[in-house]
Amino acid sequence: MKASQAGTQDLDRVLSEGSIWRCQQCGLCSGICPSERAGGIRPIGILTRAHQGSLDLREERSLWLCAMCNSCTERCQMGVDPAETIALLRGESANLGNIPKHFSEEAKLFIRSGLSFPNTGMTKKLRKDLGLDELTVPTETMEQLAMLLRKTRLGGLRLE
Numbered sequence: 001m002k003a004s005q006a007g008t009q010d011l012d013r014v015l016s017e018g019s020i021w022r023c024q025q026c027g028l029c030s031g032i033c034p035s036e037r038a039g040g041i042r043p044i045g046i047l048t049r050a051h052q053g054s055l056d057l058r059e060e061r062s063l064w065l066c067a068m069c070n071s072c073t074e075r076c077q078m079g080v081d082p083a084e085t086i087a088l089l090r091g092e093s094a095n096l097g098n099i100p101k102h103f104s105e106e107a108k109l110f111i112r113s114g115l116s117f118p119n120t121g122m123t124k125k126l127r128k129d130l131g132l133d134e135l136t137v138p139t140e141t142m143e144q145l146a147m148l149l150r151k152t153r154l155g156g157l158r159l160e
């Protein structure tokens with residue numbers, strides 16, 4: 001599926017009328033990107049392919065290598081927001097089932113428990129040794145989480 005055909009309003013806005021059109025292909029975003037230096041995502045390449053409609057969101061894995069550090073957006077002289085664009089593309093990829101297993105496992109755990117890490121026996125012991133209370137997520141927090149899941153659409157993702 002091409003990015004230009006993909007779903008969400010925010011993504012459509014960025015791709016059709018958003019700041020991405022101001023990109024001058026200068027490469028400053030890629031030059032500052034810590035992930036690209038480590039062989040990860042190449043922001044200028046992602047923007048170019050998204051702009052051209054040739055980005056396959058069902059297959060593209062490098063989106064998940066973005067560290068969300070925002071350096072690309074801070075560096076851009078043209079007011080493009082590569083970090084936001086990548087986040088939106090990533091969200092759409094997740095909607096299409098393109099989400100790495102460790103992210104989907106973490107998301108499932110968070111949806112189920114309100115925690116982004118497993119509250120194992122070791123966690124409980126360490127907390128006890130440190131004199132900390134047992135870790136519990138209050139009902140009110142879970143209700144707020146349910147609202148956030150609805151608003152961010154995280155709760156509607158196909159997490160396998």
Ligand code: SF4
Binds near residue numbers: 025047077
């Ligand atoms: S720094 Fe901005 S203008 Fe330059 S390539 Fe990246 S997004 Fe485009």
Ligand code: SF4
Binds near residue numbers: 029043065066071073
């Ligand atoms: S937000 Fe992502 S793409 Fe932008 S510089 Fe950071 S790691 Fe690279």
